[in-house]
Amino acid sequence: MILALTLAIVLGTVIGAVLYSRRQARAKTMAEWAVGGRRFGILIFWFLNAGEIYTTFAVLGISGFAWAYGAPAYLALTSVSLAAVIGYWLMPRIWAAGHKDNLVTQADFFAAHYKATWLGVVVGLAGIAALIVYVQIQITALGLILRLTLGQDVSPALAAIMAAVVMVAFVFLAGLRSAAFAAGVKDVLMLVVVVVLCGGAATAVGASSIMDIYTRVQDSFPAAGSFPGLKPEAGLDSVWLMTSALNVAIGNWILPHLFQLCFSAGSRKTIRRNAVLQPIYSLSYFFIILLGFAALLAGTQPPDGDSNAALITFVAGHYPPWAVGLFAGTACLLALVPGSVLLLTAGSLFSRNVLKPMLPSLTDRAALLASRLSMLVFAGTAVWLTLGASRSLVEIGLSAYAAIGMLAPGVYFAFIWKRANAVGIMAGIVVGYAALLPQMQPFWNDVLPHWDTGLVAMIVNAAVAALVSVAIPSRDRR
Secondary structure: OHHHHHHHHHHHHHHHHHHHHHHHOOOOOHHHHHHHHHOEOHHHHHHHHHHHHOOHHHHHHHHHHHHHHOHHHHHHHHHHHHHHHHHHHHHHHHHHHHHHHOOOOHHHHHHHHOOOHHHHHHHHHHHHHHHHHHHHHHHHHHHHHHHHHHOOOOOHHHHHHHHHHHHHHHHHHOOHHHHHHHHHHHHHHHHHHHHHHHHHHHHHHOOOOHHHHHHHHHHHOOOOOOOOOOOHHHOOOHHHHHHHHHHHHHHHOOOHHHHHHHHHEOOHHHHHHHHHHHHHHHHHHHHHHHHHHHHHHOOOOOHHHOHHHHHHHHHHHHOOHHHHHHHHHHHHHHHHHHHHHHHHHHHHHHHHHHHHHHOOOOOHHHHHHHHHHHHHHHHHHHHHHHOOOOOOHHHHHHHHHHHHHHHHHHHHHHHHOOOOOHHHHHHHHHHHHHHOOHHHHHHHHHHOOOOOHHHHHHHHHHHHHHHHHHHOOOOOOO
């Protein structure tokens, strides 16, 4: 039953997404394939944008973080709300720039605003690298789900390869419109899954109610509800929470796929309405954290102590087969949809901002083909990163935010400081990435204990970019 229900959910959603995309408009151009023709309305944009809350990073990662560390999982609640506040101001500006200059990718924006094609190439490569790390999250999670449904006899390597193949096949067929449809199905199903799992959580752990789960966790694990949580040696205290939340919020819209998503909206109204409602949607994290605590209370022991599999193990051991199948099928979509959008964005960056500058005569049709083919390489690289990896999904996600945060000063300066120039932005990027090197970690830990290194590097980046822009003024100030 588990396998049958999982396949029914995934295949039904994929077929529906492809048919929807083909019915709306066949993707023949980069703009249609990558940004949906720039005409997404409120509902479609909502599912693609606010739907980012329901990903494997959120559901499996945050619940596993609550199981392993306790209170540090509250990072999800704070960072999403802060990101929505920033998005209300930033996203309409990105949208306006995209419509004015007919932009498709984030690197297009850098190249156009700073009038430096070479900077667009650098930003494109940096964006691709960060996206591949983020794809790793989705492949890791989808691999875990595949092993749940197909059996533990399936090796992690084979599961990762299968996950990558499914993602590539899905996005190759239609593009962003198919992902938008699947995102809507995924969000509706996830709401159903949350209700089903939370409704049975109390019974599964012998509690009298949902709130009783929190009470019992506090009684059995007194450190779980406050900072630094269950593992003080990890350094996940309130300083870590505040700096990590700021880094995630500031860098959220700098992630190339979310930046590119801004171009797909039909109007500023669409973007701002989503930003207003998104913090309400994030309240669902209360229930996701609840499931992590329920797994802790139930004494769940995932294979090899893998926190990413904590919720999967808990559900598989305490719920009926139909609920497990519903959860597994929905969890597949949680990885499939965001992973497809990430690969699509990486492919767009490669063809437009890395390949086209080297081959100026590249046609739009050839660029579209190059985008699709490059996804095979990016997916393969993500699989390679996944093999042998042991970090939690949250830790991988924070690494991706730290990496992409090096592009944040260039975006914010573009809208608030006309003196910023390409040379200054490039200098900031170089120094910022240097600050993220593992060799620098002991230094930052001594100077700013428990600070999120990504935020520290972003601050250093911005300072260097500002100083160099002042020292070497642009010949063409905007």
